[in-house]
Amino acid sequence: MLDLIPVILILIATGIIAGFFAGLLGVGGGFLMVPVQYLLLIDGGIDPTYAIRIAFGTSLAVVFPVSCAAAWAHEKRGAIDWNAAFPIGIAGILGGFAGGTLASHLPVDILKILFGVLVILAAIRMVRDTPASGGTTRSGLGVWTLTGIIAGLLSGLLGLGGGFILVPMLLLIFNLPIHRAVATSSASILFFSIGGIAAYMFHGAMIEELGKGFLGYIDIFQWMVLTGAMIPLSRVGVATAHRLPSERLKMIFAIMMVGIGIGMIGIFP
Template identity: 50%
Template sequence: MIPESQIIYILVLLATGIAVGFFCGLLGVGGGFLMVPVQIWALSSQGIESTLATRIAFATSLAVVLPTAISGCKGHSCRGVVMWREGIIIGLFGMLGGFFGGTIASHAPGELLRMLFGILVILAAARMLLDERPEKSIVQYMIWGLAVGVLSGLTGIGGGLMLVPIMIAALGFSIYQAIGTSSVAISFNALGGIIAYAINGWGVEGLPRYCLGYIDLQQFALLAASSIFSAQWGAN
């Protein structure tokens, strides 16, 4: 018989995945701001040390963001609001930044990582207050892509929480273009971070049983199973 605590663990992660997918499809964000706190709680309840739990949560969150963002991107592409050229440019530089950020986070103290996560959420909210409309340029795409990618890798979120407001306020995208194109970019961001966390977490002691580097495959399966489908719902 499955213990009650295990049933609660599974249901919480499935419910979180549904919420993450919906917001990813609806707003073009990866959903890490929802996943990471839940994952840290779930890992800590299993006796995982706090710093290690934070790294696992960041890594697994990015792993979930990748298929979820791709699913959301499919829905937005059907509506014709994805700017592929811009999304790929931002995303490629975001992938480099994500790898760099993920590598740093793999060796940084858990307290610092959680502080950066909190700061990022605050900055994303503040960014929405801006109302500037400068001209678009490839250089700006590269700079913002790299910067958001680093933050994505450092904090375990796809980067859409920062990227959508930046696309609207700093790059002049319409809200629908920003949401659709962000889904493309954060897919690349997540991939860079995933590679970094998988490499740097290889062979680390104290990890849960089924892990690929710092990526908890059990959490990934539960979160991704529900988020992929709800992303289509959010996009529509």
């Protein structure tokens, strides 16, 4: 097992980077946290089947407080569309719980491939399709609810905050401007994470092999270090996002998604 200090340093570095991009892109940061946590857990002797679920569950547990900080920063700039965020988010609670429950029963190889393929496809769609510069949120409650269920389900299933699914949907389906989509996503994933966290805590509590230091599938130590590092940087990311041109922000989002997706499919054990 790795010495504690290197592990802490790795987690802090991960939290700093993930926190910045969580604020910048309206995501939870799971795209980076999950692969790093998974590798650390494997190196620490955790069975891969449990390691991937712990990484997903802990990532979602970190997402909640980090998203609170990011959403507050976006709200102060008046960027969140609450008409969309509330119905999407509330529907996403149920989707998140269902996704977390499904992930607790799927084989590790399937989860890794799903994680990688999903973020790559979302990146390709975002680069190829150019949404309108304006956009409207005058959609029916049913449309917002369905969007929330789908995004929440994938969020809980893959340990992501949901931004990697929701931001492209807001851009490509509803034609929201990138800055407004990022802000609205930050608010919505507050709700998504609640359902996923509940599922991972419930199903992980049944695994006796995990022992002390875990709250279900949530690694308490990793949660504390990552959350402490991410929250301050998420606010920096929000401020940066509102200064970047739309196309540059979208390209940064897509490049990072592709890199992480390829790594999760073909590199990580």
